[in-house]
Amino acid sequence: MEIKYNVSLKPLHTFGVTVFAKEMISFGNTETLKEILHSKSTDKKMVLGGGSNILFTKDYDGCILKNEIPGIEILSQNDDVVLVKAGAGINWHSFVLFCLEHNLGGVENLALIPGNVGASPMQNIGAYGVEIKHVFHSLTAFNIDDKTVVTFSNKDCRFGYRESVFKHALKGKFVIIDVTFTLQKRPVFHTAYGAIETELEKMKVKDLSIHAIAQAVINIRSSKLPDPAIIGNAGSFFKNPELHEDQYQQLQTKFPAIVAYKTENGFKLAAAWMIEQCGWKGFRDGDAGCHIHQPLVLVNYGNATGEQIFSLSEKIIRSVSDKFGIRLEREVNIL
Numbered sequence: 001m002e003i004k005y006n007v008s009l010k011p012l013h014t015f016g017v018t019v020f021a022k023e024m025i026s027f028g029n030t031e032t033l034k035e036i037l038h039s040k041s042t043d044k045k046m047v048l049g050g051g052s053n054i055l056f057t058k059d060y061d062g063c064i065l066k067n068e069i070p071g072i073e074i075l076s077q078n079d080d081v082v083l084v085k086a087g088a089g090i091n092w093h094s095f096v097l098f099c100l101e102h103n104l105g106g107v108e109n110l111a112l113i114p115g116n117v118g119a120s121p122m123q124n125i126g127a128y129g130v131e132i133k134h135v136f137h138s139l140t141a142f143n144i145d146d147k148t149v150v151t152f153s154n155k156d157c158r159f160g161y162r163e164s165v166f167k168h169a170l171k172g173k174f175v176i177i178d179v180t181f182t183l184q185k186r187p188v189f190h191t192a193y194g195a196i197e198t199e200l201e202k203m204k205v206k207d208l209s210i211h212a213i214a215q216a217v218i219n220i221r222s223s224k225l226p227d228p229a230i231i232g233n234a235g236s237f238f239k240n241p242e243l244h245e246d247q248y249q250q251l252q253t254k255f256p257a258i259v260a261y262k263t264e265n266g267f268k269l270a271a272a273w274m275i276e277q278c279g280w281k282g283f284r285d286g287d288a289g290c291h292i293h294q295p296l297v298l299v300n301y302g303n304a305t306g307e308q309i310f311s312l313s314e315k316i317i318r319s320v321s322d323k324f325g326i327r328l329e330r331e332v333n334i335l
Helices: 030-039 092-101 119-123 196-202 210-224 245-254 271-277 306-324
Strands: 004-008 020-027 045-048 060-067 072-077 081-087 136-143 149-153 174-184 260-262 267-269 288-290 298-300
Touching: 020 030, 030 136, 030 174, 060 174, 081 092, 092 210, 119 174, 196 210, 245 267, 267 271, 271 306, 288 306, 298 306
Parallel strands: 020 060, 045 060
Antiparallel strands: 004 020, 072 081, 081 174, 136 149, 136 174, 260 267, 288 298
């Protein structure tokens, strides 16, 4: 167990702001994690995976536990489905590529999402009509308090829109060790959401497949979203607000051009459209900005501080609230 001191977190989170942690320890298995928690039982600590959904606004005065648990394993299969387990430290897109290589459907719409496998159920990550809850089977997690390993089912995780029990009732109480997914040998294709069908036509795809859908998603994301390795960002910074049908109809009466999508419970508003209508698309103040192609994405053009990016998000939230009467919620975790 190697403890590193005064560690720069800039290369360890996708916003790439300059902050430092008092200490950092990496772990690649449960036994090492137990050892760390035993020795650091009274210290302030935080688990960090791929750092793709976090904004540091200040130095972290505690110990970062870097989750690097490896491994992808096929557990079982029948004629229709395959159970695949992946270590929490596996890069998410690498996991998607594994599934594509083995012709397993279910996560192709989630290609190129930054971050690690361990964060996927915490956030219930989603894109283009698919969420983790649709392919999630179970996960194992380490209870920090009583040092036991617990299995969580889909129901146990209480998945919501970019939400799970790990962001609320159990926040900071468990460390995810691995996640098991239910994948399909005969996949159901999801192409109606967003620009996937248009991109597939552009690609001149004749025989639809999970590989074609994944490539279409990669093409779309690459054209619209900045690469965190080039421009610091955490993907969508805000959630798309959801309204009941009567609330949506009232808003639509006032703003006929408002963009929204029908859901089971009402309508999901396009936060990007509202942000753009408030004049933020392409806005830049120093190195903190709102991306030129996707207003949902706040960016660090190089040397922005976490406080500057957070301040920009506050201004966007206020302006959308003033214009539309809708308060945006952040998807990114703020520290």
